Amino acid sequence: MIITYTPEGGEPQHFDASRLRASEIQVIERTADAHWKEIKLAVGDGDVNAMRTVAWAIKKRQEPALRIAEFDPWEDELRVRLDGREVRSYATRFVEKYGDRPEDLADAFAELRELAFDREDCESAIADATAPKDQASADPEPAPQPEQAEQESPASAIA
Structure with a gap:
């Protein structure tokens, strides 16, 4: 801080x-x-x-x-x-928390911009946090086998 x-x-x-x-x-x-x-x-x-x-x-x-x-x-x-380290941490947490709610995410980022000591640092942190993740480097999750997918209930698929 x-x-x-x-x-x-x-x-x-x-x-x-x-x-x-x-x-x-x-x-x-x-x-x-x-x-x-x-x-x-x-x-x-x-x-x-x-x-x-x-x-x-x-x-x-x-x-x-x-x-x-x-x-x-x-x-x-x-x-x-907020210093640069704190801004990066908040930006990442906001994307995790509000990533599926664009209006809430925009509000959180607006507040973060107001609290940031360095505006450029803040914009960089937001850009990094919202950048699409590199799919090529991510390990692909194995697709469920057809018989497993049929046996799973909707509740277990959410959990």
Whole structure:
């Protein structure tokens, strides 16, 4: 996840929350009074306290003396974005989930585009996820024998 901090009238700053040192995670946990697993989920949900705490910890790399009280952005100045790895994962999952429902798939991809940090990365991930699979390299499944096909019930064919 990438946390984008855009101060009013300032340039956007990007904080990659996918690459944190153990010591940074410990500082984040103590500051947020929560476990890292919970904080990551909260960041993904757009929780302002979680985003602020993680962004502050990363910002301390360049400003070691920065205190949490000194980093107090407005709520609308923080936003969470998905990095390339996350975008690819979501694109693949969306195709698996909505592949047979084009309208739902289009809606999911529209939302993914909004959440992606890098739009080109997102378009590439969507193209890869929706590309026809190479049938020549796939092992063909053996066709059922005629007597087996007749004996199967419709319920067992679905399962």
